[in-house]
Amino acid sequence: MEKWSNKKIELFRQQLLNWYDTQGRANLPWRKNHEPYRVLVSEIMLQQTQVDTVLPYFERFMSTLPTVKDLADADEDVVLKLWEGLGYYSRARHLQKAAQFLTYECNGVWPTTAKDLQQLPGVGPYTAAAIASISFNEVVPAVDGNMFRVFSRLLKIDDDIARPKTRQVFYDAILPIVDPVRPGDFNQAIMDLGSSYMTAKNPDSEHSPVKDFNQAYLDDVEMNYPVKSKKVKAIRQKFLAYIYEENGAILFEKRPDSGLLANFWTFPLLQQHDDFDVSDITQGELLNIKPITHIFTHRRWEIWLVKREHLPEKQSNQRFLTSEEWQQLSLPTVQHKLLKSLEENNVYK
Numbered sequence: 001m002e003k004w005s006n007k008k009i010e011l012f013r014q015q016l017l018n019w020y021d022t023q024g025r026a027n028l029p030w031r032k033n034h035e036p037y038r039v040l041v042s043e044i045m046l047q048q049t050q051v052d053t054v055l056p057y058f059e060r061f062m063s064t065l066p067t068v069k070d071l072a073d074a075d076e077d078v079v080l081k082l083w084e085g086l087g088y089y090s091r092a093r094h095l096q097k098a099a100q101f102l103t104y105e106c107n108g109v110w111p112t113t114a115k116d117l118q119q120l121p122g123v124g125p126y127t128a129a130a131i132a133s134i135s136f137n138e139v140v141p142a143v144d145g146n147m148f149r150v151f152s153r154l155l156k157i158d159d160d161i162a163r164p165k166t167r168q169v170f171y172d173a174i175l176p177i178v179d180p181v182r183p184g185d186f187n188q189a190i191m192d193l194g195s196s197y198m199t200a201k202n203p204d205s206e207h208s209p210v211k212d213f214n215q216a217y218l219d220d221v222e223m224n225y226p227v228k229s230k231k232v233k234a235i236r237q238k239f240l241a242y243i244y245e246e247n248g249a250i251l252f253e254k255r256p257d258s259g260l261l262a263n264f265w266t267f268p269l270l271q272q273h274d275d276f277d278v279s280d281i282t283q284g285e286l287l288n289i290k291p292i293t294h295i296f297t298h299r300r301w302e303i304w305l306v307k308r309e310h311l312p313e314k315q316s317n318q319r320f321l322t323s324e325e326w327q328q329l330s331l332p333t334v335q336h337k338l339l340k341s342l343e344e345n346n347v348y349k
């Protein structure tokens with residue numbers, strides 16, 4: 001790992017922040033106003049999601065629920081509907097729980113340090129550091145994927161970023177470099193740098209504002225960083241989605257309150273054995289030979305739609321819904337895929 005002198009650190013801060021001031025994305029709505037609620041919402045939305053995708057969701061969310069108390073008191077269905085399409089719905093639920101904690105446990109008073117902000121449900125080390133530095137000017141690095149990539153290259157850090165203990169290695173290495181006057185802007189500048197000149201693939205380090213500090217680039221080994229062990233392959237799981245119709249309505253069921261898609265409404269889904277084949281289907285009409293696929297973090301779902309005529313017995317968690325009714329619900333992405341397939345098969349519109 002490279003060690004920088006105080007003089008080099010100061011020069012790096014100057015060049016990074018000069019670039020950020022002239023070319024950074026200061027026009028993003030959550031950067032124009034550093035109120036912690038806005039920063040919290042934006043950071044939770046930006047997890048696993050691109051900036052351009054988040055922009056309209058953020059604007060609509062803040063327009064509907066402009067204060068942390070508004071979010072705390074909102075009906076969960078309203079929150080999930082605002083979130084619909086962003087995926088990873090546990091983020092929305094944790095966000096609301098954080099708002100409730102702030103409103104009713106903290107009496108509306110925000111913790112101001114990264115350590116204390118981690119009391120909030122769903123707020124981990126990165127999000128806490130982002131809020132603390134941007135909204136409360138705490139000198140702390142917000143270590144996320146961009147910061148891993150940028151500083152692994154700048155400092156040639158060889159530790160495997162897939163290992164949990166490595167976060168502390170990066171934290172300790174970056175902390176002395178964070179600008180003590182503008183820590184929030186420093187962290188946001190690193191985010192911008194990681195999404196522009198120092199991307200994971202095809203970086204443009206030759207034109208980077210911090211090219212002279214990028215030791216991995218200078219040594220012509222940039223693409224060796226960050227060091228990361230291979231991902232665990234997603235587990236393949238097979239399901240049948242049963243389609244029952246009644247008087248123009250179609251059967252939905254509410255999933256359990258834990259596990260994947262907790263508390264969401266979907267078609268009844270029945271998991272199959274690993275060696276399942278469509279030829280195994282003996283009851284009902286198979287509507288799609290090619291399965292509908294949906295990938296979660298570590299699971300790949302493959303789903304076949306099967307239309308059946310007679311519902312054996314409606315369960316307490318099942319309801320027949322018209323299109324007008326289910327369109328009012330927040331539905332997970334996988335359910336939208338199933339509905340789209342039904343439309344393509346001219347089964348239900």
